[in-house]
Structure formats: structure tokens, C-alpha cells
Amino acid sequence: MSDTADLRAVLEPADVARALSRIAHEIDERTKGADDIVLLGIPTRGVALAQRVAQRLAEIQAHAIPVGSLDITMYRDDLRLKKARALLPTEIPAGGIDDKTVILVDDVLFSGRTVRAALDALGDIGRPRMVQLAVLVDRGHRELPIRADYVGKNLPTSLRESVRVQLIEHDGEDGVYVGTAGA
Amino acid sequence: MKTVLRNVAPYGEQAVDVVLDGDRIAALVPVGTGVGDLVHQFSGEVLLPGLVDLHTHLREPGREDAETILTGTRAAALGGYTAVHAMANTDPVADTAGVVEQVLRLGHAAGYVDVRPVGAVTVGLKGERLAELGAMADSAAQVRVFSDDGKCVSDPLLMRRALEYVKAFDGVVAQHAQEPRLTEGAQMNEGVVSARLGLAGWPAVAEEAIIARDVLLAEHVGSRLHLCHLSTEGSVDIIRWAKSRGINVTAEVTPHHLLLTDELAATYDPVYKVNPPLRTAADVEAVRAGLADGTIDIVATDHAPHPTEDKDCEWAAAAMGMLGLETALSVVIETMIDSGRLTWRQVAERMSTNPARIGRVTDHGNPLAAGEYANLCVVDPGAAWLVDPAALASRSRNTPYAARTMRGRVVATFLRGTATVLNGALAL
Amino acid sequence: MQHLLSTADLTRDDALLILDTAAELAQISDRPMKKLPTLRGRTVVNLFYEDSTRTRISFEAAAKRLSADVINFSAKGSSVSKGESLKDTALTLQAMGADAVVIRHAASGAPHRLAHSGWIESTVINAGDGTHEHPTQALLDAYTLRKHLRDGDGDLAGARITIVGDVLHSRVARSNVLLLNTLGAHVTLCAPPTLLPVGVEEWPCAVSYALDQAIADADAVMMLRVQLERMNASFFPSAHEYSRRYGLDAQRMSTLPTHTIVMHPGPMNRGMEIAADVADSKRSVIVEQVSNGVSVRMAVMYLLLGGAESGIGGN
């Protein structure tokens, strides 16, 4: 998957920006009046996405939105299937998450196992009033009863395909690509 | 009965047929011309006088779980030996005529090599008062070598008396040179490696200080002194100096100190734990040089069998010592013959003639000549063999050479004309 | 790397991975729920042949916070002189299905034997062996140093650490010299010559006999425990002389640069190598070292046991 030439772009940079703005607006609408929102990105790319959504939401609501990151490595159900991995940062905003509306942010929703792990991790940190999920791309193929509350783009894929999200913060430019796994 | 050893090369020189008559060498004749009732066909292998070990722990009586006189002498025969000196640190200690005669008897009964008992210098190896050295010398065992080996005769006065006393019957004191206070709790050579491994150090000076003292004592009282298992460069220097002064001192080196270094302790595998400990590469080079130039008179095995449970444990809890009889000649070939530092004739001196002379063993270590006792060994110097601890004749398995490929196989050993080993296997 | 036996086995990247992981895990201790599910179903055995309640508790807390099943196997009093016990115990632990054995032993190299003798397949973590090494102590010391030195930027390159005391018998000193050198720090050992091993000149550090010089420009001073029994073996003449020449008292502490921290692996001999008012001073990070120990040991256990294979080494 290192060769982007094999990849088909499904979201251009402008599409990514629009999708994130839309997510911010939807959050604002559906959590109307809520001043207790905390955005937690799931590393790696979920963190940058959470920060961007938080920034847009802050502009809409005219006050700062607490944003942080939630590493789920220690809660993964496939931990024992791979070599032990380095942990990624968990940063819970100063106000904590108890009785807050926590919105988890990730780049791609696929099997749902990452979100399951994130819910477990969240439960060990505190007791939010409500937990919602925002993703840039939902590619289907769920293996658990999990759905996203906010979706940038629904992207029907086959299992043989892979989805790659690129963000300026990590990759120098924004975009979502689909390629054939193993190509 | 006449036996012919056809096509063997005395000292690796011109091949001949050696004709034995009973227990003696009858003649050395051109290859193919020897005539006898029994012919052993060889193919030009090296013929040496049967090897003589001045330093063997046979463990019997007392630790028959580690070795018996039977298993230990079988190992000796397979290693090319025809005589071994059985160290006194048995249980009971060989400090009386009764014990040394018992060891002698068991050696005769086994029949593989001549077992020459070593008598303890002090009662119970306790270093407090002299054992009955004269009684042991006068016994059937005719003890001539006295040693508290395993322990050092550290009391200088006691050492002086022992050196003096054994002059009466041409005995020699074989000192295990280890200053006890400097080696309390010692686990390995003190140096860079011990510092890294956190194992208590056994400093070279603890050996050298005793050797220096003892050569001066030997000079003062005009006695014969033998020093066991030299392991350090400093020890070689002191012996060289002592010999240059005409002091009547002899010294030995073990095969393992000729080959192995203290880096092996980094495995924490107690198979490498031995006393004195494995030293540095510089020390190894010094003992090789000492053996080559004659400063060190002999190679002695310090064959020290230990049962598995005494080695299958933490380093600090493990017993000290390693097997040596079945691998000694291979180590000497690797370290001294292959490097050109010794000829086969010189190997014969250092592994047969000299130890026999020091131990006053008249039947062994003699020239390969008509009329001499037929104590012989035949060595295939090129044959490679893989050391398999389970295949050793010793009752114990603590060889540091496990899984190592060595060169030089003892093909046959003859004790007074009788084959104890043929085709590399026990013949009795 | 399946086992943690010596800090010599850690590359700089390995060490930083452990320390960074520990920093993430340190947050756990601030949460109401101090537990992670990571090692659920795994069995960690604390095999302690020496009394060390503090180290055992630290490992136990670390394992429990990762949800491992912990078995404390106190082997103290078992015959070490007849060493079968280690082998027999190992075979027992193997039969019990221990995934990791944390071993504390008076014999240098005992963890190495346990790991490499074929008696047991478990991961072996050295919790202090004789006078050899104590790698998790060195890691927690490095962790503590990273937090305090250079404004906590985590880089120990060029940091000056002086370790004072009974280096000869100290597993803490050995592990620290190796690890701190790997991390780029400059280590100075300071002790009376009798308490330095022959061969120390080959270690990657400087050596000094003079405490005042050795600590003059140190960023951290680590005081080692000195056992009074050493006096009877003539390593030094008297406790009084030792503490005068090699002890850290308030007067000496006042000569240290203002940023310099004081460390001690514990347990302390107050009044011997360290004065009470030094141990309790603001420079002292001794209590913090203890709490950092849990995070570091969690990191080690997670990285060695959490995945299908060890996360340390092999990169």
C-alpha cells in the first residue's frame, strides 16, 4: 500500500474538509445546547481528525471544545496475535470525561473492534453521560453491533480492498484512497 | 605370546612394526616384518608411551555417584593413559596406609591402568597436622606424591615440614596453590569478566603468592616441590625464575587451562566452573609458552567428575571441576601440536615421561625401545570426533567440550602388553 | 528478546521504548480504575529467593494492573547451596503454565540459568541477581532521571550521573552504568578503591575515589546502600569514616548545583551513606523512584508478554 499509484482517490482534499465541517455541524445540531462535549481521537489519525472537528465546532459554538486522544492498544482483542506494540498517547482533557458527552473520532470504521476496545478503555477512565462515534469513512463489514453517529463518507468496499486515509498532519496532504489489498 | 603392532609411528616418526613379548617390548622392526601370535593392524598412527596422569580425581571411596575407580580408569584407558595418580580428597580422605592400599587394590581389580594413590599431606586435608606420610610411603601403595589437592597447604610452617619430611622417602609435595583468604567465596577469575558478571573473583595473585612462597621454601629446605595446575602468566614467570635458580620444582598445566578462557563464564553454565578458574587469553598464551619451553613440565588432567545435580544449578551453588581424561590428548594436539609448539616426542615427555618421573612410577614413561614395559598408546592425530557427554566412559558428564569437534583419537592402549583399548573402544 | 536479564541486552531504541511505554502507563495510577485488561489470563510468578518486599510488591502491583494472575512463590530458606531447588522449582512452574517468572536470587546469573537451561519456556525477568544486575531498577532510575533532568525533555545524552558507594557488590550500579551509557549519559562511579571491582576500568564510565570532586558538576547523585557487614571484611575501617568520606550529608548537598537531584535505590541506611535530612530534602526523588518502579515494570511486562512475541529487540 505504499505505492499510491495503485490507489483510486475517493475523497479529494476539499472533500475531506467538507466532510469534517459537516460532521462538526451535525454534532452541533444533535447535541444541541450541550456544553459538555469532549472529543477523543483514536490514534493515530483519529487524533488529528478530532482536533480539526473540535476547531470547527469551536467556531460554530464560539467556545473552546476539549479535545484529547485515547489509545486503545492495551484493550485490543488482537493484541496476542501480533508482536507487542509501542503505546500511543492517551491525553484526557483536564475536565475529564465523567458525565460528559464523549465523541470518539477515528478515520475508518471497519470491523468495529477498534471502537469496542475504545469503549472498554473509556469505561476504565470514567463514566461519560453519553458516548458517540464520528468517523471520516465507514467502509462497512462490521463484525460487532456498532454503528457511527457521524459519518464523513459511506464507502462500500469489498473485503479485498483496502482504504487509506491521508492527512496533512501525517502525510502532507489530505485524501482517502481505495486500493486492492496485496497490490 | 608375541603380539605385533603393525605399522605404527613411534613419536610420529618412521613407521615400524612393534613386537611385544608378554608385557614388554621385544623389538621394533620394519613395517611388515614383525611376526607374532596376534597382529594388530594399524595404518601409520602415532605410537606414544602410555600416558601418565599426575592429577586424577577418581572419587572412590565416597563419591561413587560421581566416579568409581572402574569408570575413571576406563576413561583413562580411552584417553591413552596407562597410569593415573588418584588424588587424596576422597571420603574417607586418603591419609592413611589403609585407604591408599584400598585404592591401589581397586585399581588392580579394575585392570585398565595402574592406579597410583596420592596421599594427603595433612590429616583429613584439614591443614592442621601432617598425615602419616611415611606409613603411606611404606605401604603396598608406595606413595610418593602427597597432596591436599582441592585445598592448599596454606600454613607456611606445615608446608615447610611436609617438604622436609618427604625427603626421607623421595616423596614430593604437590601443592594446590590457592591462598585461602584471598579466595573466600571466589567463583571465577578476578578481572574484567568477573566485574561484568558480578561473580566473586579468584585473583591470580592468590595462586602466585603461594607458588612464590613455596619455591622459596623448597629452595631453603632443599626439597622437591610440584605445583598443580598452573593457571596464570605470573605463575609461569615465577616457576621460570625458580628453575633458573636451580630450585627443584616441577609444574603442571591442565588441558582446560591450555584451551579455555574466563569468557565462558558469561554463559553462567557451571560446566565451566573449575578450580583454579579459567583465566584470560593472556594467561592461556603464557601456559602454552611455558609448556613449550619446558618451564611447565607436564600436562595433568585434574579430571574432576561431578554428578549432574552438582552442575545443573546456579553457578555459585555448583561444584568446581571438569572431566579431562578422555579429551586431554585432543586438547594438547589442538593447542600444542597443531601450532607446532611441541613435537610428538615432546608431548610424550610432558604427558608420560615427566609425570612418571615426578611420581616415581618406574614402569611407565619409558622409551619406546626393546626391553621396556609395553605401556603404549596409539593415536590417530587426524581423526575428528564429536564430544558427546553421554558417550564418555566416565560416570559423570561434566565435560566443557560437549558438542565440540576435537581432533585426535586414541585408537589403542596397551597396559603391560595387554590391550585395554582397541579400535577406539574398551578391549577389556 | 524474550527475557529481561541485563541492561546490556537493551539497545537505545529498546530502552526508550520501555521508558516511553512506562510514561504512558504512568497515567493509569492517576485513574480511579488502575487496571488494564492486557495480560488477562496470563500467569506471572514472583519467584523470590531473597527477601525484598518492596521489589516484590512493585512487580506484583505491575502485574495486577495489567490483569495478570500473580503467584508469589517465596523460595527464601530453600536450599541454595544444594542448587537443585532452582531447577526443580523451574520444572514446577513450567508445569503450572507460568508465562513469566520474575526472579530475585542471591546467586549472580540465576535468572540467566533459568532462561537458558531448557528447564522452562517462560519469559524470565531479572528482579535482581546477586551482585550482577537489577535491570528494572536501572530502568526506573532512568525513567526518574528523564522526568527531572533537562526540563523533562527525555534526553539523557550528556547528563552527568554520579553513582556513589558499594559498586563492587551492587547490581544496581552494574545495570545503571550499562543503561545510562546506552542512553548517552556520562556516569562517574565514586567509591573507596576496596569497593570497586577489579576490571571496572573496562566499564563505560569514569571512576573517582573523591566524592567532592565526583559530585561537583553532577546532574544527579545516586547513593548506593552500604552494608555494615562490609566493615568486618575490611572494605573500610569504620562506619564513621565511611560516612565522612563517602556519605552525602547536608553540607555536601549544599555544594551541588541547584538542579541536581539525589537518588537512592533503597533501602537506605540513614546516617551511613545518606543523611536523613538529605533523604528527606526537596532534591530527593527517592519516594518517586518507588512509584516509577510500578510503571516501568508494567511496561516491561506488557512489552515482553503482551503480544505474540516480545516488543523489545529484533527491530
Ligand SMILES: [Zn+2]
Ligand atoms: Zn587442585
